[in-house]
Amino acid sequence: MKKLFPTQEVGSLLRAPFLKKTISEREISETEYWGRLLCVPEYEKLVEILKTGKYVRDELYEWASIYGLRFFESAGLDVVWDGEQRRVEMYEYPLRNIEGAVFYGKVKVWDVETYNKAAIVSEPRLLNPIYLNEFLFAKRFASRELKIPVTGPYTLADWSFPEHHYAMHKNVKNIMERKRLARRDLVLDMAEKVLRPVIKKLSDAGAKRIQIDEPAATTNPEEMQLFVEAFNKVVTGIDAIFTLHICYSDYRRLFPHVLEMKIDELSIECANRDTPYKGQDDEKRRGYLILKIFREYGVKFKVAPGVIDVHTDFIESPDLVSDRLLYSAKLLGDPSLVIACNDCGLRTRRWEVAYKKELSLVEGASLARSIWEKQ
Amino acid sequence: MRKHSRGEITKQELLSAAQKECREIAEIQKKAGMTLLIEGQLLWHDHFRPFSETIQGMEPGPLTRWFDNNMFYKKPIIVNELVWENPVLINYLFLDVVRNEQWKIILPEPFTFASMCDNRYYVSFEELVLDIAEIIARELSIIRSNSQLSIAQLSAPILAQRKMDEDSVEIVRQGIELIKKSFDGEILLHTFFNDFSNAAPWILDSGADILGMDLTATDIERLAEHDFDRPIFAGIVDSRNSYVEPIEELVNTAEALLEVLEPPAIHIGPSADLDFLPRQIADKKVMNLGIAYRKLVST
Numbered sequence: 001m002k003k004l005f006p007t008q009e010v011g012s013l014l015r016a017p018f019l020k021k022t023i024s025e026r027e028i029s030e031t032e033y034w035g036r037l038l039c040v041p042e043y044e045k046l047v048e049i050l051k052t053g054k055y056v057r058d059e060l061y062e063w064a065s066i067y068g069l070r071f072f073e074s075a076g077l078d079v080v081w082d083g084e085q086r087r088v089e090m091y092e093y094p095l096r097n098i099e100g101a102v103f104y105g106k107v108k109v110w111d112v113e114t115y116n117k118a119a120i121v122s123e124p125r126l127l128n129p130i131y132l133n134e135f136l137f138a139k140r141f142a143s144r145e146l147k148i149p150v151t152g153p154y155t156l157a158d159w160s161f162p163e164h165h166y167a168m169h170k171n172v173k174n175i176m177e178r179k180r181l182a183r184r185d186l187v188l189d190m191a192e193k194v195l196r197p198v199i200k201k202l203s204d205a206g207a208k209r210i211q212i213d214e215p216a217a218t219t220n221p222e223e224m225q226l227f228v229e230a231f232n233k234v235v236t237g238i239d240a241i242f243t244l245h246i247c248y249s250d251y252r253r254l255f256p257h258v259l260e261m262k263i264d265e266l267s268i269e270c271a272n273r274d275t276p277y278k279g280q281d282d283e284k285r286r287g288y289l290i291l292k293i294f295r296e297y298g299v300k301f302k303v304a305p306g307v308i309d310v311h312t313d314f315i316e317s318p319d320l321v322s323d324r325l326l327y328s329a330k331l332l333g334d335p336s337l338v339i340a341c342n343d344c345g346l347r348t349r350r351w352e353v354a355y356k357k358e359l360s361l362v363e364g365a366s367l368a369r370s371i372w373e374k375q
Numbered sequence: 376m377r378k379h380s381r382g383e384i385t386k387q388e389l390l391s392a393a394q395k396e397c398r399e400i401a402e403i404q405k406k407a408g409m410t411l412l413i414e415g416q417l418l419w420h421d422h423f424r425p426f427s428e429t430i431q432g433m434e435p436g437p438l439t440r441w442f443d444n445n446m447f448y449k450k451p452i453i454v455n456e457l458v459w460e461n462p463v464l465i466n467y468l469f470l471d472v473v474r475n476e477q478w479k480i481i482l483p484e485p486f487t488f489a490s491m492c493d494n495r496y497y498v499s500f501e502e503l504v505l506d507i508a509e510i511i512a513r514e515l516s517i518i519r520s521n522s523q524l525s526i527a528q529l530s531a532p533i534l535a536q537r538k539m540d541e542d543s544v545e546i547v548r549q550g551i552e553l554i555k556k557s558f559d560g561e562i563l564l565h566t567f568f569n570d571f572s573n574a575a576p577w578i579l580d581s582g583a584d585i586l587g588m589d590l591t592a593t594d595i596e597r598l599a600e601h602d603f604d605r606p607i608f609a610g611i612v613d614s615r616n617s618y619v620e621p622i623e624e625l626v627n628t629a630e631a632l633l634e635v636l637e638p639p640a641i642h643i644g645p646s647a648d649l650d651f652l653p654r655q656i657a658d659k660k661v662m663n664l665g666i667a668y669r670k671l672v673s674t
Binding site for chain 2: 104105107108109110111115119161163166174176179215220272287311
């Protein structure tokens with residue numbers, strides 16, 4: 001029997017202390033602390049080069065990737081990534097490698113969080129094999145199974161201004177129709193001309209698990225079919241386990257469309273909308289009620305309902321994590337469908353908070369496993 | 376604000392920086408020739424936060440998508456009867472920035488506000504809407520007595536999202552009526568992101584003084600059959616598209632609206648909040664809007 005409630009991370013982690021613009025004694029001390037705690041091989045060498053100041057930036061990114069991998073490995077997760085240490089964030093990083101993307105400036109996402117929004121001013125074309133080098137590097141140093149996160153075509157398109165495609169439809173008089181056509185063309189271009197080649201290269205390089213991040217998936221209910229079409233264009237015929245990650249969304253909108261998608265796992269955010277109280281009833285576990293719909297539709301893929309809220313410093317206890325997992329298993333009617341996971345990437349949390357959360361994730365999954373097996 | 380959230384600057388430093396930014400925003404509007412300013416509302420994380428952080432009975436909840444945008448708000452959770460004790464918004468605004476100006480404030484329309492909450496207390500949705508309306512009415516009254524607030528724009532995308540039943544329409548009307556009892560400025564009911572025709576014809580009789588429509592989402596031909604007896608606010612500048620509308624295009628859109636709907640007056644502006652756009656694009660759009668306005672007035 002396969003391990004119940006396997007643990008996975010979702011992607012990002014705050015950048016390692018030594019990736020800050022200026023490195024003072026404080027950053028060096030933190031590098032040493034985390035190197036020792038995470039058992040990073042030969043971390044003393046990094047500390048030494050930081051002290052001398054003789055290093056190149058790329059070298060630090062490699063170290064950061066190793067620190068990120070060890071962060072999740074030492075916390076005990078089954079499936080890991082390097083915390084996206086080389087990426088500025090999930091949207092800007094890939095778009096910097098796409099011809100036709102021009103950045104216009106920051107726009108708000110929520111509270112103080114922003115992103116650098118781009119316009120697509122010509123047909124998008126892949127300039128570099130995005131993600132490939134980081135995957136090859138991580139593969140050399142990881143001791144656990146890897147899952148590489150990649151931003152999906154729908155989200156890249158939805159978060160951009162479709163200027164080129166809007167201009168292509170200048171003869172369409174109705175502004176709503178013109179927008180619709182521009183969006184459709186851009187989404188499909190991103191799928192065929194950008195993401196598909198990227199995923200193919202990753203697979204050829206040995207990536208067995210690929211997570212496609214599509215937080216924008218349910219933004220426009222009338223475009224759900226388009227979202228599915230684009231996703232399937234990217235993954236069809238590629239031999240890998242595909243996880244679809246969607247967060248802070250209305251998951252009801254996924255149905256029935258999601259049933260047509262070529263996915264093995266679906267990762268969603270639930271802890272954000274849950275209560276912090278222990279228990280396995282509908283009221284305390286309100287954040288997971290959405291799983292009832294999953295069962296109604298008889299989903300065949302595995303589900304990773306986030307059991308760790310990545311936007312608070314509240315440390316979920318292992319008991320709370322366990323309750324959330326057991327309740328999810330009950331709603332889905334099958335514990336083998338449930339993966340223990342964070343709501344989303346941990347980029348907004350400090351490492352000490354993120355690490356405690358990951359320790360709780362692992363311990364809580366273990367607790368849930370033993371409780372379920374005794375039942 | 377990011378620096379403040381990370382503890383890198385003090386609250387006072389944050390306020391000082393935000394006030395400076397609000398002044399700059401006001402200056403750009405004046406330079407563009409806007410006849411009615413906005414304060415910028417930079418201290419508001421989202422439309423509901425000043426209320427959910429302050430009003431008894433309400434608290435900020437989970438991050439939730441703001442309609443069809445890559446923007447999120449903290450869904451207010453209603454945990455008890457709403458109690459207004461002290462002025463709220465005055466602490467979230469820099470009134471000195473607009474002290475000597477005609478200006479408008481942007482607040483959530485009560486029915487929309489209530490619809491965007493997680494209501495765990497009120498048995499009656501109508502009661503929740505009216506309690507929210509009462510709070511908004513009090514706030515508007517205080518702000519008006521402290522400044523030259525001319526218009527309260529009530530943001531109401533929910534009202535045009537789909538056709539509403541008669542009971543819901545009645546609740547919307549009651550909310551607006553309640554606000555108008557204590558606020559003697561004008562009420563602009565703005566239905567952005569959605570096709571205004573979904574709210575027609577009942578919205579013509581909603582009690583609002585000005586009816587706001589998002590022309591990037593509304594087909595005005597479908598409104599031709601209705602009799603517009605009050606001013607329209609026309610969102611002719613797309614606040615979610617980097618395409619900077621040429622001045623002629625803005626003028627043509629406004630003129631077409633005047634011709635088809637024949638309202639007694641129109642106000643022109645962006646379709647929704649401008650924080651969906653990078654600042655440089657937003658500024659260009661505001662400048663073009665000002666020029667388009669002057670052209671329209673001169674003709």
